[in-house]
Amino acid sequence: MAMVIDAAEMRRRNKLTVLNAIRNHPGISRAALSESTGMNKATVSSLVAELMEEQFVVEAGPGSSTGGRRPIRLQFHANAAYSIGVDVQIHSVRLVLCNLDHEVAWERLLPMEPASMSSDELVSQLADSIRQLIHEAPKSPHGVIGIGISLPGLVNYRTGYIHYIPNMGIRDLPLADILQSEFHIPVFIDNDANCGAWAMYRAHPAVESLVFVNVGIGIGAGLVLGGQLYRGIAGLAGEYGHMTIDPMGLRCSCGNRGCWEQYASESALLALWNEVYARTDPGLRCTGFDVVPRLLERAQAGDENAVRAFAHVGHYLGVGLANIANALNPELIVIGGRLAASERFVREELEHTLRARTLPVARDVRLAMAEASVQAVGAAGIVAEETLLRTGDVAGGG
Amino acid sequence: MAMVIDAAEMRRRNKLTVLNAIRNHPGISRAALSESTGMNKATVSSLVAELMEEQFVVEAGPGSSTGGRRPIRLQFHANAAYSIGVDVQIHSVRLVLCNLDHEVAWERLLPMEPASMSSDELVSQLADSIRQLIHEAPKSPHGVIGIGISLPGLVNYRTGYIHYIPNMGIRDLPLADILQSEFHIPVFIDNDANCGAWAMYRAHPAVESLVFVNVGIGIGAGLVLGGQLYRGIAGLAGEYGHMTIDPMGLRCSCGNRGCWEQYASESALLALWNEVYARTDPGLRCTGFDVVPRLLERAQAGDENAVRAFAHVGHYLGVGLANIANALNPELIVIGGRLAASERFVREELEHTLRARTLPVARDVRLAMAEASVQAVGAAGIVAEETLLRTGDVAGGG
DNA sequence: AAACAAAGTTTATTCTATAAACAAAGTTGG
DNA sequence: CCAACTTTGTTTATAGAATAAACTTTGTTT
Structure with missing residues (x-):
């Protein structure tokens, strides 16, 4: 089952190590690669030669000398x-x-x-x-x-x-x-x-573990743990949307009560808005996936109810995120999905709740919002x- | 940083592959090892010879022939x-x-x-x-x-x-x-x-991912994901005890409300017993870590209140475990800690709640109780x- | 200008897995 | 019972790898 390591596999892996080192340290020299990877200078030269032939690596002129011959800067050829x-x-x-x-x-x-x-x-x-x-x-x-x-x-x-x-x-x-x-x-x-x-993992080279929380109609999460995408058995993990936030809380379509999605998703925002803030004024009601842009517009125009609605969702996002932070202790939590666009009205309450409910050791988790194209x-x-x-x-x- | 693979490292890894194959398939022959690992017969023979010299592997007599020379059965020398x-x-x-x-x-x-x-x-x-x-x-x-x-x-x-x-x-x-x-x-x-x-991971060779939930004074979890113990950043993951189960629920020593520990730990059992069932009879009260054995005794003797107390804890254990099952989709969930001893009075309610609150895809997660020595x-x-x-x-x- | 220093290459060597031939020890069918 | 076949395991020659050490190249320092 491809568990054997033969000479070819050894070379493939070492080559990938060199390639990644160049990606992570643009302008690194062969000598420095030898130093940092632990490989012999000859090995590095040989692997770099192959990578250059394949055009994945290019030489980018000499670096500055430190008392001897100037190094040749190597760069990953991203294009x-x-x-x-x-x-x-x-x-x-x-x-x-x-x-x-x-x-x-x-x-x-x-x-x-x-x-x-x-x-x-x-x-x-x-x-x-x-x-x-x-x-x-x-x-x-x-x-x-x-x-x-x-x-x-x-x-x-x-x-x-x-x-x-x-x-x-x-x-x-x-x-x-x-x-x-x-x-x-x-x-x-x-x-x-x-x-x-x-x-997001690739966008933060120093981060080894992160949780990406996709807030759309429902909530789903992607887990990068120890530098690897964890997909779970049967490729299914990160179904955080149906995490119980309140055992006797709102009914969910999954049959349970108090699922996170019912408090902190687009659907939750929609239900909250239509049933509370727009209750007396049918003209304000939203119909579905227009809720985020419409409320965002209102909030930016100064509508306090819209601001409150976002804060409400932000609060419950924080509750659930704190659970995840405590459980997995990731370095970074990223909010994605359409709701991420309303960072301005969600983030404060979200971050406050998150920090308040996270154990001290996990409290310095970083928080970021993702763009729509991630x-x-x-x-x-x-x-x-x-x-x-x-x-x-x-x-x-x- | 030990990222290089040289000849020695290659051999070490292949040797470990062979050793693990023998552990997982006691009585396997060299020929079968060559087949299953993909290594050449000569390579297998050489690695097995080394493992035998180190006494980690022993020959255990001939197997039965399938039309030719009889294979030599190899076994891991556990002692x-x-x-x-x-x-x-x-x-x-x-x-x-x-x-x-x-x-x-x-x-x-x-x-x-x-x-x-x-x-x-x-x-x-x-x-x-x-x-x-x-x-x-x-x-x-x-x-x-x-x-x-x-x-x-x-x-x-x-x-x-x-x-x-x-x-x-x-x-x-x-x-x-x-x-x-x-x-x-x-x-x-x-x-x-x-x-x-x-x-528990080693006790279930077919299982690749499991969650071990230690229920003691508090609750902690150990995660084996994809065959590896996931320790999180700073070696700290699995702090599920302070997962929020009910945002407006019981106060916890961590400063928050509604932490799982407050509903489903030994402490929770103790508080429930002393404040509800033993409220009117101070003689029944427990003082601390005697609560599980004492209530277990009472429950076995037919005390319905003790049975109810265990069921209560079982229910909330199920609520939290469902969250974990949905989030990580493990193949196996194991309950450990002192509470595991009261399986008889906890399991039914626990399992019922767990199944009811787990999404269909994660519902067939297996559940086991651990012995005190795990x-x-x-x-x-x-x-x-x-x-x-x-x-x-x-x-x-x- | 001479001595030194660092980067990168060349060369000989060692270690590894492999393929192929081989030896050993069975089975099968007349 | 024996000859042909089969399967297991070992031996031998070979090719591919990383490595150390010597070497070339190209700088700086005194």
Whole structure:
């Protein structure tokens, strides 16, 4: 089961170690690489030569001398290849083209409503957009090396199979296989929270463990623990949305009471607004996924009720996040999803509650908000990562 | 930083792969090892020869033929070495001597009250007991190879440093170093929940991820995720005791409200009993750590109030466990600590609540109760594991 | 200008896993 | 019972790897 380490595998791993060291220390020299990795200078030179031949590494001129020959600065060639990230949401689809450093070269929000489409329609429209994007990709040594797809539901990363997506008509769809046989490059699918988590992990090189909390219609979390995305058994972990916050609290669609989602999601904000603040004025009511932008507008205009509604959600987000912080002791917690856009009105109450309810040792957890594109970028990043792991046998041509 | 893989490291890893394959498949032949690991027959033979020389593996006679030469059955030699496990609790200390298969060769409950001892007293008494145990250990090729210590508090696994143990006078003690310089064999310390988790992981070879919930005066959890003990940043994870179960609930010593510990620990049972069921009869009241045995006795004798008290705790244990099951989707949840002894009166309500509050995908999580010695056995096991990782340079002499 | 220092390369060596040939010890079928 | 076949395990020659040490290159220092 690929557990053997032979000479080839040894070289592959050492090569990846060198590549990552260069990524994390741009401008490092061969000598410094030898020092920091512990490898012999000759080994480093040989591996770097291979990486340069593959165009993943380039020389970037001499550095400054420290009393002898000047070092040659090495750099990761982030534009050696591109990957495509797709973020399928209930009411939108986002496409990005990223280089190997998660930098977005091309981004587009498609005018689609996946919620009201059949599997076939969705697949064919995705394929059309991807085909176009591949066509428009900048020239690069390896071209477009893979496609990553972020999905808001139960998917199996290993098999590339969509089991079920709530609020959408998609079920039991081998999406990765379908697209792979269409485009002949690797296709990975993953949960949106996992994709977001991975993007944030790569954006914070010093962080080893983080929790990405995707706050949308429901709540899901992606866990990076010890530098690895933890997907749980059957590829399903991080279903924090149904964490019990109050045993005798609000009824949830899952059949229980007091689930976090009922207090701290978009749905919670919607219900709170319509049933409390907009109770006497039907004109104020929101209908669904318009709640965040509409309340955000009102809050910015000074509507105290809107501000209160955000604070309420912020408070309960803090309650749940404190549980996660205490349990997993991550270095960083990231809020993603549409609610992240209302940071200005959520963050204060959220952070206050979080700190107040976290044990002293976990209290200095950092808190960040994610941009709307992280899931797509993370999806693209996961593909790039999986491909670089196998450096040397990159498929596709530029 | 030991990230290089050279020829020696390659061989070490392959050797460990072979050793683990033999552990997991007792009686396997060299040919079958070659098949299952993917290594060449010659490589397997060579590695097995080394393992036999080190006495970690023995030949156990011929197997049955399948049309050719009969295979030679190989077995892990679990008694090639022993390790010591110590479980320090508030009111007791347990010592075990385990072989490499976590089998207990010697076990003893020491008549000690660590809560009322100074650091020096504790260390010297532990050292005395350990010295005696090393003396009485059975003869074996490698002798006693290390000491593992389970502690009910905040400890740093890497540095071997005790930061703080609640309800005890111990603080800022480099316990591992002290004992290591005394006995000259590796000493590891870890949180009791982590030790319990590791023991249960090893006791269930098919399980890749589990949560061990230690229910004592408080609640702590140990996490094995994807076959690895997850200790979090600063070696501190699994502080589930202060997970919020009810935002406006009971006050906790940590300053918050509604912490799980307040509903589902020994302390919770004690408070519930004294303040509700024993309210009118002071003679029934419990004083502290006697609550589980006393109520257990009453429940077994048919006292309905005692039965109700256990069921109450069982219910809230289920609420919290459902959160964990949803969040991490483990294959197995284990209840440890003193409360595990009252399985008969806790389990039904616990399991009912757990299943009712778990999402369908996580619902088939298995549930088990741990014996009182798991923490000590796990501590011994962690040492053995760490040592076998470095097979070839085992210290100590038999 | 001479001595020194650091970066990077070349060369000989050692260690590893592997493939292929081989030896050992069975089974099968007439 | 024996010859052909099968499977296990070992031996031998080979190729690929990282390494140490010598060496070249290109700087700085005195």
